Amino acid sequence: MKIVVDFDLCASTGGCARICPEVFEVRTDGYLYVLEENPGEELRDKVIEAAENCPTGAITIED
């Protein structure tokens, strides 16, 4: 599973980080960081949930 965030769309809401903190984090510079671009399968459901909940549709999951 590969995670791609479109940073032109992302508004750093931290919505994804709240659902899947293992992968996403918003830091004090106001930017979203993807901590793990290729997370393990055990996180798939959480990552899908984070992507579906992103208010800007910035997260895509490739394969």
Add this chain to the structure above:
Amino acid sequence: MNHVIVVGSSLAGLRASETLRVGGYAGRITMINAETFAPYDRPPLSKRFLSDNWDDERIALRKGDDLQSLNIEFKNGVEATSLHTDTKKVALSNGEQLTYDGLIIATGCRVRALPGQPTADNLVMLRTLKDAHQLRGQLVPNAKVVVIGAGFIGLEVASTAKNLGCEVTVLEGLPAPLIRGLGAQMGSAFAEFHRGKGVNVRCGVKVEGFVEDAGRVTAVVVNGENVDADVVVVGVGVTPNTEWLEGSGLALDNGIVCDAYLNVGVKDVFAAGDVVRWPNAAVGETGAPELMRIEHWTNAVEQGVAAANNLLASSSGNAMTPFESVPFFWSDQFDKRIQFMGRSHADDEVEIITGSMEEGKLIAAYGHGGRLCGVLGLSMPKPVMLSKAILASKPSFADGISQLRALLA
């Protein structure tokens, strides 16, 4: 500049402090926090915090150690009570008087109360984490929940409560929900959507009073009839927290009236977030920016950043940058995500570009005075975000529609 005071420790205030640090400011920062919690995020309060029993930590805006690294002195549970710009002092509710070199005001809004509204445990005005805790335990299966006001937050609570098995009634004075945010046509469509999910949406009704028994509200009186309630949620709009600034000389008129730089009219004093009213060059005719106050998340962030950067510029004698922004918000209603980019008005022309309410997905263009003024999306986030550039160029309605069609092609 050696001491910056930020009044209000929520989204706009925190982003302002963070921006000062990113901009290299190493002096003292004091944040005045009327609440007792560390800065947290409000949008989950009407959504997952209620439905999924999230703990407080989960909605913190920053992790504890990240917050520590900013080296901010927080005054928790303390309110600013007055501002004296001649002596550069802020008076606090704990009796202290602090002197600032730079000041950022981010005191946001609170929920407006209805005339004659009683105080009771089962009547909630949802704005803070404390309010959300008050509400959460009461949203139990079969509880009769009466939501007064069909704005976004009211309808989010209605969706969440319905999902939790409550019996939900929404009372709205206007002919349709969401009129202020989405106009009458789409507002009516959302009334039908909520009714389809089993929410009793009653529009055009006037709340005349409350029935109380033993310190609890047992019914809301509308049009002479009692609507029974186990829990009442009041969501009839918000009012800016500016009372503490009365007598300070700042211009107060539905918010703090600022200039294009978010400056309040006094050197090195800026404002940010829901409390700000300013001329937004991204909205209105070219050369005649609309004086507006925005009550949405991304605006609070962007203004926090802009106010801090302009404070850094003005205090060091550099040029400031005017702040302009195409308004944007999102809202979750049941399994649907609403997004709106731009500004709507009650009498806008609305043209659906693709999809429909029935399909559960749509993009609609809003036109005002012959121009494209807004883009609504239902569960189609990407096109709405991309429409920002189109809206910023202020095209005619027809031209805007063709650009949106091209975007979707």
